Amino acid sequence: MTQFTELGLAEPVLKAIAAEGYTKPTPIQEQAIPTLLEGRDLVGIAQTGTGKTAAFVLPLLSRMASNPGRPVSKAARILILAPTRELAAQIAESVRVYGSQMKLTTAIVVGGVKPGGQVRALARGVDVLVATPGRLLDHMETGAVNLSGTEAVVLDEADQMMDMGFLPAIRKVMKAIPTRRQTLLFSATMPKEIRSLANDFLRDPAEVTVATVSKPAEKIDQAVYMVKGTAKPRLLAEILSEDDMDRAIVFTRTKHGADKVVRYLANEGLYAEAIHGNKSQNQRIRALDNFKKGKAPILVATDIAARGIDVDGVSHVVNMDMPNLPESYVHRIGRTARAGKSGIALSFVGNDERGYLRDIEKLIGRKIDRIDLDEDMALDLSLPEEPGPHTKQSRGGGGRSQGGGRRQGGQSQNRNRSGGGGGKGGYKGGKPGGSRDGGDRSAARSESGGGGSRQGGNGQKRRGKPNKSWSPVS
Known part of the structure; x- marks a missing residue:
């Protein structure tokens, strides 16, 4: 060589x-x-x-x-x-x-x-x-x-x-x-x-x-949740609370949506930073620096702001909102599985985003595995699809119900993997793979966020006061 x-x-x-x-x-x-x-x-x-x-x-x-x-x-x-x-x-x-x-x-x-x-x-x-x-x-x-x-x-x-x-x-x-x-x-x-x-x-x-855009890295384990729009924040908080989450980037479609996600996660005791075009230069530098140093284990970003983010050790990428361009999906999930490590990419697909998912699967040439959800969170696929693209989802309430959010021993009990081809093996806690190569876990997370805090070192998480109302990300 x-x-x-x-x-x-x-x-x-x-x-x-x-x-x-x-x-x-x-x-x-x-x-x-x-x-x-x-x-x-x-x-x-x-x-x-x-x-x-x-x-x-x-x-x-x-x-x-x-x-x-x-x-x-x-x-x-x-x-x-x-x-x-x-x-x-x-x-x-x-x-x-x-x-x-x-x-x-x-x-x-x-x-x-x-x-x-x-x-x-x-x-x-x-x-x-x-x-x-x-x-x-x-x-x-x-x-x-x-x-x-x-x-x-x-x-x-x-x-x-x-x-x-x-x-x-x-x-x-x-x-x-x-x-x-x-x-x-x-x-x-x-x-x-x-x-x-x-x-x-x-x-x-x-x-x-080099490396055509239609081919994500082989070591990225991809999965999809067909989820109600009102249940997306609750599902996100559950995934980010699980023990195998080291460092995650969450993508939203809009700047306003990124800020709403940060506020919701803070109420759930999860510390996140947002990065988007409405933030000042100093705010963006501080957010990215906190993410790189592990002070903020979660970064919420829009597509444009994410250009230039190159951080090692990102274990998860979560598409809170699906991108309307299939190429953007490959760019997003490419933030994980760097330098020979493996990573996990999870996507939340609402009723008005099903067409985006089809375009993505056509581009990458495979069907992405689906993960089953409890009935109160799962999207009713018998309903007619809503049109897209769109910039705003319909507003609705939806507190945090107990039915879809049960966890025992730090692992979610409400999701099972199903369907789809090309999977790489079993799931732990409803997400791909029971183990990953590389990516040292941050041993010293101790950040307050809104109503609670996330504490590292011993891997225990204390949940904050749940948010009582939520309008879907827009």
């Missing part, structure tokens, strides 16, 4: 890689690095978790090490565009780590924070600028940054930037950069709009493709 030392990277970059303990590149790194070291443009089609960030950071830093120079005031030698603040921060951290043996200057330009510090950093000039398109355009319009000397530009998660409406901003940014540049475009998917973008801005690009 190829070693990093065989790819032609500069010595300072190789030293930084060795200091991190890496010796062998991932498939996309092995394909992309030699091409990028030649100065060619490149289109990379790869999901998160494939090592794509290092696939462009390493060769760009290596070329900079081989051609040292000091950036002039308000200039940036390398520009990296990302759709979200979280992804921008993750990329900047990679630049810091792999550029640790070089005298690099870097800056992050994102929304949600006051621009003064960014303006001061840009005034000195930087080697690497990581930015979101909107805030970068703001600084360009005020004259705080000048891209006329930029040597290379990366469009990371291009499909997500397009989904978020950044295409006009991207075009304005690209027009300000010299045509004699190296341009890299990375995307999880390659719809015709992204192909058109590549044709407009890249010159005879090489193309590398």
